[in-house]
Amino acid sequence: MQLVRLGPGGSLLLLALLAALTGPCVSRSDAPRGVANPFVFDPKAKCEPSCKHSGICIRNNTCFCMRGYEGETCQYANCFPKCKNGGQCLRPGKCGCPAGFGGKYCHKVTCEEGCWNGGECKALHGKATCLCLSSWTGNKCQEAVCPQGCRNGGSCVAPGICSCPDGWVGGACHTAVCSQPCLSGGKCISPEKCRCRPSHEGPHCEKKRSQYHYLYKVKGY
Numbered sequence: 001m002q003l004v005r006l007g008p009g010g011s012l013l014l015l016a017l018l019a020a021l022t023g024p025c026v027s028r029s030d031a032p033r034g035v036a037n038p039f040v041f042d043p044k045a046k047c048e049p050s051c052k053h054s055g056i057c058i059r060n061n062t063c064f065c066m067r068g069y070e071g072e073t074c075q076y077a078n079c080f081p082k083c084k085n086g087g088q089c090l091r092p093g094k095c096g097c098p099a100g101f102g103g104k105y106c107h108k109v110t111c112e113e114g115c116w117n118g119g120e121c122k123a124l125h126g127k128a129t130c131l132c133l134s135s136w137t138g139n140k141c142q143e144a145v146c147p148q149g150c151r152n153g154g155s156c157v158a159p160g161i162c163s164c165p166d167g168w169v170g171g172a173c174h175t176a177v178c179s180q181p182c183l184s185g186g187k188c189i190s191p192e193k194c195r196c197r198p199s200h201e202g203p204h205c206e207k208k209r210s211q212y213h214y215l216y217k218v219k220g221y
């Protein structure tokens with residue numbers, strides 16, 4: 001029997017190899033791996049660099065890896081299922097997850113501050129990200145969207161709704177308020193400010209300009 005030919009030390013080693021083999025030795029990672037079949041075994045074999053994680057040097061520069069490790073020198077732990085979302089396999093079956101990911105395989109996504117207003121936490125380009133409904137934006141979907149814009153210092157307080165500062169009204173805070181109307185065809189252009197036709201002047205365009213001023217203004221004489 002082969003065990004006998006190897007001598008006492010060798011048989012122990014072979015027993016160790018057999019023990020290691022009893023677990024499934026299939027590597028499912030893309031990383032390069034050591035050989036799976038230890039039976040072509042050279043007791044004088046040298047491996048440089050040496051086999052890591054208790055791997056056994058079975059032929060020159062060929063490591064036989066213990067269960068849970070793989071790579072040319074058994075340098076990589078292997079995790080199955082593989083670590084998701086950029087997680088790193090730290091020890092056999094133990095993934096280290098990047099921020100925003102958790103669970104045994106880093107398969108769970110967590111947006112730390114949550115996603116508001118119906119937003120959903122998803123992995124996007126390797127980051128946990130809130131995907132917002134169209135009427136909300138911001139990293140937590142906390143900001144309402146007003147497609148019409150809020151002008152003159154107004155702020156968007158709910159989807160499509162602007163809160164306007166004093167003196168402004170309208171869906172986009174685009175209409176100025178003049179508490180007294182602008183007369184004679186004048187227009188209220190900002191709060192309490194009328195722009196008068198050339199023929200009139202005064203805070204509310206209530207005064208008629210003289211003929212001279214009128215012509216001067218219109219024709220540039």
Ligand SMILES: *[C@@H]1O[C@H](CO)[C@@H](O)[C@H](O)[C@H]1NC(C)=O
Nearest residue numbers: 042044045046047059060061
């Ligand atoms: C393994 O390497 C040693 C020295 O590096 C060499 O003497 C030996 O012949 C090699 N064994 C085989 C099987 O190639």
